[in-house]
Amino acid sequence: MSRVAAYQHFKERLLSGELSPGQFITQKEFANLAGVPVGTAREAIQKLEHESLLKVHPQRGIQIADITTKFIREAFGLRKFLEVQAVLNFASGEYEDVVSDLIEKTTEVLENSKTDQSEEVLERAVEVDWEMHDKIIEECDNDLLTEVYQINAARLRLIKVSNRMTPKRAIEALGEHLTILNHCLAQDGPKAAEALGEHIDIAMNRALRGK
Missing domain, CATH: 1.20.120.530 (GntR ligand-binding domain-like)
Structure with a gap:
């Protein structure tokens, strides 16, 4: 799966309600959900963070955007x-x-x-x-x-x-x-x-x- 496809695939999973707002996941869990290796997942993570759909917290993991x-x-x-x-x-x-x-x-x-x-x-x-x-x-x-x-x-x-x-x-x-x-x-x-x-x-x- 390409980087673009991984980004779209995870975004679809996110917007389906499968993940809860504010929920934390690991980079490995993200890669599994996107169906790509961890290395490929990093670029999708960066793009999704840029779009404010998730936030990367050092030492804590990846947080799905909290609906504040x-x-x-x-x-x-x-x-x-x-x-x-x-x-x-x-x-x-x-x-x-x-x-x-x-x-x-x-x-x-x-x-x-x-x-x-x-x-x-x-x-x-x-x-x-x-x-x-x-x-x-x-x-x-x-x-x-x-x-x-x-x-x-x-x-x-x-x-x-x-x-x-x-x-x-x-x-x-x-x-x-x-x-x-x-x-x-x-x-x-x-x-x-x-x-x-x-x-x-x-x-x-x-x-x-x-x-």
């Missing part, structure tokens, strides 16, 4: 900084087909979520939730912006490992998404930005409460 108040506020604060500006572009009218497609998907999942609270529907709600945020950044067509967003998205996913979306919150979040998307469809950037900012604040406050 500071960690949550910084991750959601960066998301808000990036996306509230990016949604102005998304609401320009140039991406009407993309916005309409998201509205259709979101509406379908929202209606399903009201009558079917199965794990399968909840997982689909999470997918659609992420898709809107991803598209807002993607349509900026800026590689540096996308890189920063993706690094921060991993932090947000780690937060959500211990703060899973409930059926009730899924319905609320998808409703908030529809408000944002309809403002985008109407090419009202300021209202879309305001609604997105409120949506991110709600998600942050929920994470801070651990609900």
Whole structure:
């Protein structure tokens, strides 16, 4: 397995909830989880530490990022900084087909979520939730912006490992998404930005409460 593949493999294990926030593991345990020799693991460890997903403590081992108040506020604060500006572009009218497609998907999942609270529907709600945020950044067509967003998205996913979306919150979040998307469809950037900012604040406050 290559260094890049090892990094991706461990990251997937981390974001699956297999490891707990704040947990300590050894370098050997990390290598076993990543499926690589210890030497190869070191480079993946450095990259993950750079992304604030873990911390190396000399003599103590490797600590999975602890979900502190500071960690949550910084991750959601960066998301808000990036996306509230990016949604102005998304609401320009140039991406009407993309916005309409998201509205259709979101509406379908929202209606399903009201009558079917199965794990399968909840997982689909999470997918659609992420898709809107991803598209807002993607349509900026800026590689540096996308890189920063993706690094921060991993932090947000780690937060959500211990703060899973409930059926009730899924319905609320998808409703908030529809408000944002309809403002985008109407090419009202300021209202879309305001609604997105409120949506991110709600998600942050929920994470801070651990609900």
